[in-house]
Amino acid sequence: MAAMVNAWRWWWGILLAFFLVGLSRLFLPLPFIIEVLIFSIYTMGCSFLLGRVGFISFGQPAYLAAGAYGTAFYLFYFGSNPYVGILIGILSGLAVSGIVGPLFVRLRSDYFALVNLALAVIIYYLMQKVLAGITKGDNGLWFLTNIASTPVLDLGKPDHFFIFSILVALAIWAFYKYLDDSVFGACCLATKINEDKLKFLGYSNYGVRLLAFVIANTTTALAGAMYAVYLGFVSPEITSPARAADPVVVTILGGTGTLFGPLVGAIAYTGMKDVISKLIGNWELFIGFLLVFIMLAGEKGIWGTLQPWLERLFSRKKASPAAGEGAGARQ
C-alpha cells in the first residue's frame, strides 16, 4: 500500500515536471525550451552512468555524434522521413556502444573516463578529416530541406517538434524511473558501491555494467538524433573535445544520479548560457567560474538541495515519513 502511494507520487512528479516545462512555452522562446529538453535527455545518460553505475565519462559527445551522424547520413543520402532518421540514429548509438562497451566497461573508472574522451577525439577527426568525403568535413551536412513532412506530428515544424520532444523526454523519464525500481537498477547501485559483494552473490559485474553502458549511451545517441532533426544540420562540432565535459558538469550541477537532476541541470545551464552570453562577450570564461563556484557551494547539486525541501512540502499533507524513506532516498 505505502509502496503504491509512493510510486504514484513519483509518476505524478514526472508528469508535473513536464507539464511545467510545457507551460513555460507561454513565456519562454521555443528554441530555448527545445534545447533544454534535448540537453536534459543528453545529460540523463551521463547522470545514470555517474550516479547509478559509478562511471564518469568525458566522452559523451562521441555517442551524441553517433546518433546525430546516423540520422544525418540517412536524411542526407538515403531518405526523408525524420522518424526513420531518428530510429537510425538510435540504432547507430546502440551499435557504437555495443562495440566499444565490452572493451571499455572492463576498465578502472579513471581510465574509463579517459578512453571515452579518446573515442570522442577519434570520432571528431574521423568526421572532420578522414571521412570528409561523405561528411563534408567542417562544412557539415545540411539536410533541413530534405526532411519530409509527416502526418500528426510534423517534425519539420518547430511547434510540433516541441511537442515531440516533450513526449520523448516524458518517455525517457518514465523509462529511467522504471529502471530505478527494477532489480537491474538495484544491481547497478550495487556494482557501483561493492563489486566484490555482487560478485560473491553470483552476479556478473561485467554484464550489469555493459547493459547499463549500452542503455545510457543509446539514450545519448537519441539526443544526438533529435539535435540532427531539429537543426537540420550536423557538423563535427557536435563531438568537439572542448564540449566533452558539458554533460558531466550539468549532471553534477543538477544533482548526480537523481531523477530530476538532468532536467534541472539542463534548465540552469542553458539558462545561464543564454542570459550571460547576452550580457558579456567572454561568456564561456564567466560560466566556467560560475560553475566552479556552484560546485564548491553544494556538491549535492541543485536538485539534491531542493528535493528534501520539496518532499517536506508535499508530505506535510499525508505525513508518512517511514514509508518512503528507503525508496525516497533512491530518487
Place this chain on the structure above:
Amino acid sequence: MSTEIIKTVGVTKCFGALVAVDRVDYSLRENEVAGIIGSNGAGKTTFFNLVTGYYPPDEGSIFYKGRDVTRMTPQQRVALGMTRTFQLTSTFDNLAVIDNLVLVYFRAHRDSTLLKLLLSTCRRHRNEDKIVATLETFDLQHVRDRLVKNLSLGEKRRLEIAMAVLAEPQVLMLDEPLAGLAESEIKVILEVLGRRVGKQTILIVEHKISHVKDFVQRLTVMHEGRVIADGGYEECLSDPEVRRSYWQIDTEQEGSKHAAA
C-alpha cells in the same frame, strides 16, 4: 557415509615473502559443521578467499564435489552452491535493507539473466515469503526500508548473515560472523545457524573459540598459514602444538573452567 564436498590439496598463497597459506590439505564433508580457528594473521581469511575464488592459489588445487574448481570464477562457484560472508561486513550500503535481500533472493531463487533483471521490479519481490521470514528471523523488520548505511554495526552484520542464509547455498562459509555482536545477538545467530545443521554444510571462521564450541562438530586450527590440528574440540585443545602456538585457547579454556566451577 556422507561425501566430500570441499577438498583442497596443497593450496599455497604468498604475499611477497609472506606465506599466508602454506600447503593446506583440507576436506569438508557434506552437511558437516566445521570451524576454523587461529590467531591473527594465521591465514584463515586467505584460505577462505582461495576456496571461494577471490584469488587463485599459487600452488595446489581446490575441488568441489570432486570437480576441480581451482580456476573457476567466484560466480561459477556461487552457481555450484557456495556462499560466503566477509570478515569486514560487506553489504550494499546505498540500498535499502529489503533490496539487499531482494538481490540475494533473485539470484538464488529466480532466473537471473540480465533480461529478467531488467523486466522485474524490486517492489514485486519485497514481500516474498522467504524474504519476510528472513527479516523476522534476524530481527530486521523495523529497519526493512532503511538504507543500510544508516544501520548499526550489529544490524549490518545480521543483514549480511541473513543474506548468506537466504541464498540457501549448499556450503555456507562465514568469516568471523560473530565479531562485534552483542551476546544476545550471538545467541540468535547461533540458533538460526543451528536450525540449518544437517541441511547444509557450514564452515565458520571464529576468533573466540568459546562461541562456537557447542556449535561445531569439528575444529581445525591454523597457525602461520599451516593447519596444525584437525579433529574434535577436546582433541584440538589438548594438542601440544596448539597449546604452544595458540595461547589464546589456553586462556579461553581456563576462562570456561572458571565459569564452570
